[in-house]
Amino acid sequence: MSWSSRLAALLPGRVERDTGGTEPDPRFTFANERTFLAWSRTALALVVAGLGIVQLLPPFPGVPAGRHLLGVPLIALGAVLAVAAYTEWVRNQRALRRGEPMPLSVMPWILAATITGIAIIAAVVLLLSALR
Amino acid sequence: MTAPDPDEAGDDPEYRDSGLARERTSLSWTRTAIAFAALGGTVLKVNLATGLIILVIAPVIWQLGRVSRGALPGADGGPPAMSEVSATRLFIITVSIVGVALLCLVIAILGRSAPGALR
Numbered sequence: 333m334s335w336s337s338r339l340a341a342l343l344p345g346r347v348e349r350d351t352g353g354t355e356p357d358p359r360f361t362f363a364n365e366r367t368f369l370a371w372s373r374t375a376l377a378l379v380v381a382g383l384g385i386v387q388l389l390p391p392f393p394g395v396p397a398g399r400h401l402l403g404v405p406l407i408a409l410g411a412v413l414a415v416a417a418y419t420e421w422v423r424n425q426r427a428l429r430r431g432e433p434m435p436l437s438v439m440p441w442i443l444a445a446t447i448t449g450i451a452i453i454a455a456v457v458l459l460l461s462a463l464r
Numbered sequence: 465m466t467a468p469d470p471d472e473a474g475d476d477p478e479y480r481d482s483g484l485a486r487e488r489t490s491l492s493w494t495r496t497a498i499a500f501a502a503l504g505g506t507v508l509k510v511n512l513a514t515g516l517i518i519l520v521i522a523p524v525i526w527q528l529g530r531v532s533r534g535a536l537p538g539a540d541g542g543p544p545a546m547s548e549v550s551a552t553r554l555f556i557i558t559v560s561i562v563g564v565a566l567l568c569l570v571i572a573i574l575g576r577s578a579p580g581a582l583r
Contacts, residue, residue: 343555344551344552344554344555347551348551348552358485358486359485362485362486362488362489363485365489365492365554366488366489366492368554368557369489369492369493369495369496369557370492372496372499372557372558372561373495373496373499375561375565376496376499376500376503376561376564377499379503379561379564379565379568380502380503380506380507382568382572383506383507383510383568383571383572384506386572386577387509387510387571387572387575387577388509388510388577391577399577400572400573403572404569404572404573407565407568407569407572408565408569410561410565411561411562411565411566411569414557414558414561414562414565415558415562417558418554418555418557418558421551421554422551425551
């Protein structure tokens with residue numbers, strides 16, 4: 333399956349027309365929706381954290397780009413997480429309808445890896461700032 | 465994973481009635497709308513127009529959760545069937561967050577910073 337057809341399969345019109353399988357238990361559908369909303373709030377929190385770092389923190393002495401190094405990836409990660417959350421919701425809903433095993437989520441891995449990376453950058457920026 | 469049979473529901477209130485799940489989902493929509501409002505309030509401090517745009521999104525998000533609150537009637541006049549819960553609502557939230565993130569990215573890169581603005 334090509335990337336364009338994979339993307340097209342995520343559009344709401346396609347998802348709503350997908351009537352394969354049977355209607356799942358409403359509790360599972362609600363749980364899937366709540367998981368999506370929880371990831372969406374996480375994405376929003378990352379965006380606000382990134383914006384706060386860039387706009388509201390005082391500059392790091394000796395590291396003029398320090399705030400941008402920390403804040404911009406957080407905002408970008410927020411956008412990525414929002415899209416990934418929707419993709420996961422579609423995949424999970426399809427699996428629920430068809431009674432298939434739930435697909436493995438890559439989102440915790442993405443979040444953990446990015447936060448680890450940003451923590452390392454933050455440590456380096458703070459060290460450089462303290463040494464100057 | 466089909467709907468539970470009421471005769472086999474037992475004592476578990478969650479199993480007998482999906483209303484609790486609906487309520488939790490409704491609360492989750494409310495929290496998401498509040499998160500949008502909080503972000504809008506923060507952005508308002510650094511960019512008035514963008515902050516107002518994000519603040520306007522918050523009640524829209526809250527309204528999108530109306531299906532989870534059971535306000536929409538189903539085809540037979542009863543509560544909506546889960547098949548009527550459209551992917552469009554969740555797609556709109558995704559597009560909103562991506563749009564807000566892009567706006568914030570522009571503000572972060574091009575905007576003037578205001579250290580201590582929240583003091």
